[in-house]
Amino acid sequence: QQPVQSPQAVILREGEDAVINCSSSKALYSVHWYRQKHGEAPVFLMILLKGGEQKGHEKISASFNEKKQQSSLYLTASQLSYSGTYFCGTESGYSTLTFGKGTMLLVSP
Amino acid sequence: DADVTQTPRNRITKTGKRIMLECSQTKGHDRMYWYRQDPGLGLRLIYYSFDVKDINKGEISDGYSVSRQAQAKFSLSLESAIPNQTALYFCATSDFEPGQGSSGELFFGEGSRLTVL
Secondary structure: OOOEEEOOEEEEEOOOOEEEEEEOOOOOOEEEEEEEOOOOOOEEEEEEEOOOOEEEOOOOEEEEEOOOOEEEEEEOOOOHHHOEEEEEEEEOOOOOOEEOOOEEEEEEO | OOOEEEEOOEEEEOOOOOEEEEEEEOOOOOEEEEEEEEOOOEEEEEEEEEEOOEEEEOOOOOOOEEEEEEOOEEEEEEOOOOHHHOEEEEEEEEOOOOOOOOOOOEEEOOOEEEEEO
């Protein structure tokens, strides 16, 4: 079952902040975040593991609430380059990811 | 050159034709995956392989088959293509390491856009 992402779309001006949420109905081992620009492949941003460990880009921050099976991606002081579609991928077993439907982010000047 | 290479990048075919999408990687990863992307639906897993002798169905495997010819090569076949298989297909690899608590970062190919008329 796909995790649920919210919001579906966000429009920001450069410099503004945004939060993208990801929620699963299953117990999770990890949550992954990817960004996809139009016409390109998804690119890895971050992995959040049970127990609090995080791996990923220094300028991206995220949280993982294991008890609620929820994760949030925090985009601060947004730049034009942040535009794209953000996907969370949840891992609840079998070492494969189930992706959400995506959140489209548009940052305007 | 890309670490994960998919061929063809674009393909238009007709209903009932057999199609093969190929994926090769130079990253040395054991784990390989095929995902399908449709607008508004995200990425859905078709098949995955954790080594040459291991093939597993994903959430939407009906109508598809795969072959893992070598550690570096993982092919996806549509035996008899139908219009609702029109989509963007991504191959991916992951750098899984035992004990790291996760399947590891996914590295995606550039995608193969398939249109079935």
